[in-house]
Amino acid sequence: MFINPYNFAAIDEENVAREQAIRYGGKSGVITVTLRFLTEAHVGDGNRKFMKVGAKTGIYGSSLKGLLRATAEAISNSCISMISDELSGSLKDDILIKKCDKDNGLCIACRIFGTTVKNSIINDEEESFSFAGKIKVMDAVSVDTRKITKDAYLQNEHSLSSPKPLRHRIFYFDNNKIKGRKFYYHHKKANLPQRGELKIEVVSENSEFEFEIHYNSLTDKELGLLIQSIELKDGFGHKLGMGKPLGLGSCKMRIIRLKELNSKDRYSKLDSVNEIEGKEIEKHIEGLTKSYANGKALDLSRNSQLKDLLRLDKSQNNNGSPGALQIKYPSQNWFSANKNVPLPPDGILDKPRTPPTKKTEKLQGKAKATVDEVKEFGTVLNLPDNKKGYLSKDKYESKGIELKKGQSLEVTVGEFSDNSKMYICNL
Ligand SMILES: [Zn+2]
Numbered sequence: 001m002f003i004n005p006y007n008f009a010a011i012d013e014e015n016v017a018r019e020q021a022i023r024y025g026g027k028s029g030v031i032t033v034t035l036r037f038l039t040e041a042h043v044g045d046g047n048r049k050f051m052k053v054g055a056k057t058g059i060y061g062s063s064l065k066g067l068l069r070a071t072a073e074a075i076s077n078s079c080i081s082m083i084s085d086e087l088s089g090s091l092k093d094d095i096l097i098k099k100c101d102k103d104n105g106l107c108i109a110c111r112i113f114g115t116t117v118k119n120s121i122i123n124d125e126e127e128s129f130s131f132a133g134k135i136k137v138m139d140a141v142s143v144d145t146r147k148i149t150k151d152a153y154l155q156n157e158h159s160l161s162s163p164k165p166l167r168h169r170i171f172y173f174d175n176n177k178i179k180g181r182k183f184y185y186h187h188k189k190a191n192l193p194q195r196g197e198l199k200i201e202v203v204s205e206n207s208e209f210e211f212e213i214h215y216n217s218l219t220d221k222e223l224g225l226l227i228q229s230i231e232l233k234d235g236f237g238h239k240l241g242m243g244k245p246l247g248l249g250s251c252k253m254r255i256i257r258l259k260e261l262n263s264k265d266r267y268s269k270l271d272s273v274n275e276i277e278g279k280e281i282e283k284h285i286e287g288l289t290k291s292y293a294n295g296k297a298l299d300l301s302r303n304s305q306l307k308d309l310l311r312l313d314k315s316q317n318n319n320g321s322p323g324a325l326q327i328k329y330p331s332q333n334w335f336s337a338n339k340n341v342p343l344p345p346d347g348i349l350d351k352p353r354t355p356p357t358k359k360t361e362k363l364q365g366k367a368k369a370t371v372d373e374v375k376e377f378g379t380v381l382n383l384p385d386n387k388k389g390y391l392s393k394d395k396y397e398s399k400g401i402e403l404k405k406g407q408s409l410e411v412t413v414g415e416f417s418d419n420s421k422m423y424i425c426n427l
Helices: 061-076 089-095 108-113 220-230 280-289 304-310 332-337 393-397
Strands: 006-009 027-037 051-053 056-059 115-122 125-131 135-137 140-142 149-154 181-184 198-203 208-218 250-261 273-277 361-374 378-383 387-392 408-416 421-425
Touching (some): 056 208, 061 135, 220 280
Antiparallel strands (some): 006 181, 149 198, 378 387
C-alpha cells in the first residue's frame, strides 16, 4: 500500500455564496506572520534559487498569497481560481466551472484576493471585469542572518513539474467534472534523492521567515476567514513552493502581531493604531476568527477530505499495518495494470479491495437535448433532468456536422446499476 501524493478537496458548486464587495469602511491593518518550515523547502525563481534580501533569504509575496488563497478558497467553498492554470486550454471548457462575475457578485475569496474574469461574452464582445482584492502580501524574509540554504539534487527536470491531468483522467475527473481543489499530502520528511541531474537550492528544516499582510476594508467575516487560512490549528499545516510530491515545503504559520487601524479616525487622529502582540494576540485572534463560520474555529468539519489533506501526520497513517505508508506517485506499470481505478478519498492505493460489482446499463428510451453554447473546443448541451453535458468537437466535426445554439439533438437515456444516469448523443 502507498499514498498518492495529491488528492482533491471537493467543491460544492451549487452553494458558492456570493455578494457584492465593499470598497470602503470595514477593517484595515497589518498582520505580521512567522512561517517555519517543517521539511526542507524550495520556493525559488527560474534559476532554482531563493530570492536574496541582503545577507538574508527571501520568499516572494506572490507565492505566499497563492498559498493563502488556495486555503481560503477550500475552507470557504469559494469559486475555484487556482486550478485552471494547471489544466490545459482544452480542459477549461470541459470542466464547466462557474466563476464569479460582476452580475452575481463575488465569493469571499475573490472579495479578499481579487479576481479578473474575461470570459463573459455579450453580443459577441468579450467583456472583462476585475476586482483588485483587499490584501497585499509582502515578501517574507528569513529571521536568522546565518545561511539557511543548501544545495539539493533532483532526478531531472520532470521532478518539479506536475503530472498531466489528461494522462490520469480517472484521478482528476468524476463525470467530466474536476473532482475539486488539488492539494498535496504532508510527508513526515522530505524524500530527496542523494544525487541527480537537477540542482536546486533548498532551505533546511526549521528555517523561519517573517512577513506582513496589509489589509484594507475587510468585513469581519472576510478578516475572520483570512486569519483562519493563515493560522491552521495544531496538527494541520500548509505546503509551500515546488517539489510538494517529494515532501518539500511543509510549514506552519503563526500570527505574532496585529496592527489595527481605526478606520473612522484614520484621518483625524494619530493614535488610532491598535497594536496587539505577545500574550494578547491569541485571544484576540480567536475573537476575530469567530466572525467567520458562525463562531466555529477552522471549519474543516464540512470537508473531511480537506482535513485529511492538511494533516501533518498523514504518512503515519498505516491503517493497522506496521510501518508508515510511503507517499509516492504510482509507476507507469501501476497505471497500466490499474487503468480504471479511481483515486480513493483517502489517497491510499493498492489497498486490499473487494472487486467492484460490474456496472450494467439499462436503457430508458430517447429524449431531446438542446445546444446551449458552441465553444472553441466543443459544445455544451442542455440534457434532460436539467443536466449539462459536453460534446467534444472532433465527435461531430469528423462527421461533417455543424451545431448551432438552440438546435435540438436526440439522446439515448439510460441508467447504470448504481443509479447513475447516462446519456448518449445520437449523431
Ligand atoms: Zn470567486
